[in-house]
Amino acid sequence: MLFRIIRTSITLLVLWILVQQLDWPSIADQVLTLKWWALPGAIVIQVIIFAVGTSRWWLFFRHEKTKHTFVQLLNPYFVGALFNNVLPAATGGDALRIYHIYKQGYGPSIAASPIITERLTGFCVMFGLASAVIPFVTFEAGWLETLSLALPIIFVSLALVLLLLGWPTTYRPLHNFLAIKSNHKLLKALLQVAESSHGYFGAPRLLVKVIALSIAAQAMEIFVFVVLALGTGAELPLTSFILAVPLILIVSGLPISIGGLGVREAAAITIFTAMGMGESEAATTAILFVPVIIISSLPGLYFFLTNKERKHLLRDAEAHSTSH
Helix, strand or coil: CCHHHHHHHHHHHHHHHHHHHCCCCHHHHHCCCCCCCHHHHHHHHHHHHHHHHHHHHHHHHHHHHCCCCHHHHHHHHHHHHHHHHHHCCCCCCCHHHHHHHHHCCCHHHHHHHHHHHHHHHHHHHHHHHHHHHHCCCCCCCCCHHHHHHHHCCCCCCHHHHHHHHHHHHHHHHHHHHHHHHCCCCCHHHHHHHHHHHHHHHCCCCHHHHHHHHHHHHHHHHHHHHHHHHHHCCCCCHHHHHHHHCCCCCCCHHCCCCCHHCCHHHHHHHHHHHCCCCCHHHHHHHHHHHHHHHHHHHHHHHHHHCCCCCCCHHHHHHHHHHEEE
């Protein structure tokens, strides 16, 4: 409860600052003159991103030869997207997805490992793409150039984590050492999850498909911002978007506001203007992403409201995530 109050307070504070600082008449003019295809185009792309994410999640269950189908996983994935991006719930969308699989009788490894593995892979791809374009970006602000230098470091660190999980020479000794100390329930569950993730990284065909879908999802997320920016008439090199969007997503993913609201917009405006975009175009692009993410998440609201167990879903999912 306290954490939810803090997140809500931070969200309201950042929104109040934005309301005070932004040139709203110019933003209104940008919205009124927005290209007709920008908003619906961005929404369609975002919905496709959620479908790609579901496909990536489904690949792990197909590898495990479970009964799950792509269509069956659309429901919990969109519900998870709704709670990740829109609602001020203490329980995140990933926890809901994990609980959805767990309550079907599967252990923590099957419930959690696919999500952890897809997140690690997705972050690695995101930082990798951003790191690759750094030499081709013209920086208007020195602080942004300095900040971007952290991206290759994070990328290498994530790649080493994946190597540690996937390469038997590094993974097996560490796993065996921790198994000796695994008297604690949480450590046992983590070892089960790590073992499943190790199996995924040891399956080359699965890994190639997951990486390919991660690249596709990241490219489309970048394109969502490109479409919105082009709709305002803004001109910015594609390489700048490839670098800027991961930075924006990293900031908005911090668990300090409701669905990244306010923090995401402040980060987008700051980063885009530092790369040379006009302030009104940057603000309009950032603000328009809010209805994009809300509207594209609405299928999750339908799935949640039609769930007969919705009254207990959040409570049970939160209790399950804290106990494991």
